[in-house]
Amino acid sequence: MEQVAVVIGGGQTLGAFLSEGLADAGYKVAVADINEANARQVAGGINRRYGEGRAGGFQVDATDEQSVVALAEAVDRHFGQVNALVYSAGIARAAPITHFQLNDFDLSLQVNLVGYFLCAREFSKLMIRDGVAGRIIQINSKSGKVGSKHNAGYSAAKFGGVGLTQSLALDLAEYGITVHSLMLGNLLKSPMFQSLIPQYADKLGLKPDQVEQYYVDKVPLKRGCDYQDVLNVLLFYTSDKASYCTGQSINITGGQVMF
Ligand SMILES: NC(=O)c1ccc[n+]([C@@H]2O[C@H](COP(=O)([O-])OP(=O)(O)OC[C@H]3O[C@@H](n4cnc5c(N)ncnc54)[C@H](O)[C@@H]3O)[C@@H](O)[C@H]2O)c1
16 A cells, blocks of 8 residues: 655645655655645646646644544545654744734744644544554754744744654654654745745844845855755655654754754
8 A cells, every 4th residue: 555644734835845755755645734725736736747646635724623633534534544744834923022922922832833733643543543653744943942033932832842742752652653853944945934034134134135145154064954855854754764763853954953
């Protein structure tokens, strides 16, 4: 039976790239996103490229318990099993702490952390039911290991993701299910990073067109993180070659973070 991967937040940017990369690696892919049209579009592209039935597009609000339960049921009906869960949904709201709105802080926790908890809970149940030695991968950030100025909500949620990953790894080890967080450097060309450039320029006292270079200069390997860098590491940790690893928070930062 072909392996099945679920990508939460698969409707655009990194999640879409990882969905396509997993399909290219031989997985059937459930592309799930709060934006249903985007999820269906990504799944449609995979089906056109790799053959009808390789992917399905699903709507989910990962922060809503009933929506996640319904997604797990729908994916189970459609594909019959789940081997890998990739939680890529995320949101970043930046402001200095004195102006940080509670609803923005709460939204950061909901999308970056609570959604990960709900999806890991529901999809691990399917893996356990089927005796699948599955893989759960959270897309995290270097902001989950070091604090991030004006990003209190995002950083707090991503730090929480590391604790959740380690706890899930302990809960699920007896079933052979492994769990990791991937701690990314800045995806400089992504809409998320680009949308933050005005605030970063403000906080750093730079012109907006100087911000990308400022972030490149912080990286020992002197470039931003590419979607392909993330896919490379993801495919290793979803493979059998990583069967003796669990609970890790793996840096993909060009050397910017080393612990
Ligand atoms: N962009 C960067 O520079 C960067 C750096 C480090 C880590 N990351 C992490 O990478 C991941 C992907 O980031 P991206 O740049 O592709 O972001 P993005 O905003 O382009 O994509 C996020 C996706 O998540 C979906 N989503 C948002 N809320 C959701 C919800 N409640 N339920 C389901 N889906 C939801 C969005 O619709 C979108 O398709 C995030 O976890 C982010 O924190 C990004």
